[in-house]
Amino acid sequence: MIEIKNIEKHFGDVHILKDMTYKFEQGKTNLIIGESGSGKTTLLKILVGLYKNDNGSVLFDGIDVNKMKRKERKALRQEIGMLFQGGALYDYMNVEENIMFPLTMFTEKTEEEKLERVNFCLNRVNLDGKNHLMPSELSGGMMKRVSIARAIVMEPKYLLCDEPNSGLDPKTSILIDNLIQEITKEYNITTIVNTHDMNSVMEIGEHIAYINKGEIWWTGSKEDLIKSENKELNDFVFASELFKRIKNV
């Protein structure tokens, strides 16, 4: 479980995150939704340690990250799998080397053991036999799946996804969403998905937090979301004609 308590973040004079408190539950797909510029990515970057929060605390299974020693923080980072918007695969490595990289860096596994684990992860994301393709030879959806494989290769306890569906067609988006949800259930991990894709919200939204102007305005499940009377949330979620119709059914 990941918990944030009274998180604050400023960039110069701009107050990005305002006194944010929330719990991301284990074994569930936790969604952070909100407009562009609402603070979603900043929050995610604080969670993974790329940004430092000005105030408040981030707790991973009850342990405050800011109070951890350097070694403990490094060990924690190896328990976090991250899926980036653009995949962030290393261009000069092929698929196999990309997925194997964390194993090479942080484990003492033999080449055979590493390869076995890589093949298992590739199989898990339905990319068997694509070991030797370079990132430039992959489609957007394949890139995301390789990125998922790399994120799960170390058997993480936490999976963080930054807009996993951006730039993907609806069919591939659903495939990626389902894959994220399956992995979450299978390994009972804490998954946080940062998105503004409403299809994803309806598909996998178990535990949703709506962020607006740096604050958490609403929390609940996808069922609660449809019934919600929160004006700002409705303006955001049901902006398109299709979702307006869903709301009115």
Added chain:
Amino acid sequence: MLKLLKHLGQYFIMMNKVISKPEKFKVFWKQLLLEIEKVGLNSIGIVLFISFFVGGVVSIQTAINMSNPLLPKYLVGLASRDSLILEFSPTMISLILAGKVGSSIASELGSMRVSEQLDALEIMGVNSASFLILPKIIASIFFFPFLVIMSMGIGMIGAWIGGLSVDLKTVDFLSGLKYEFTPFYVTYSLVKTVVFAFIIASVSSYFGYFTKGGSIAVGKSSTKAVVSSSILILVCNFILTNLLLA
């Protein structure tokens, strides 16, 4: 001034991260070999090509300017040798490498930054600065002196051929090459090269590593890397010449 201080501060913070024990020596060694190929081996062609022709031009120009019969013929070889060893090979080749290698380092790291590959490394717990920049610096420091030695050699061959084209006898050229040779000039040249190699690799890495924005920013970082490295090379050249030769 404040901006310059900010850059200096950020540069030293980055270097502090860069100079740390590699996470795994096996992986570091692999990265180092990759960088030696990228920054060193891939530059041999351009270095040899430029050195050969500049050597030739230096000897032709010297020969033309020394047409006075009172001046000994061996001076062409002597002037070519000293200008190649003292200035052309270490400084001009470093300026050329600042353009070729420096822009490549800055754009490589810049693209990795904008495509979040550096963030991916950091999140995994890898010290991205040390993992990516340290091999580049070591590869440059290790390989640039070889490039400069090759440049000196091929430059002198170019100078000899240039001399032949203006009717300079081989025996005169060779006696000029050997005349009052000071081995310390080669040491001086290699010391300069090592300093310039460090400047090119670290300054270009700095601009690439701290790229912000998209593809246009990568281009800007690359330009800044080349301009800043070149300026620093020229300033350090002046200081080192004063310290080592004056």
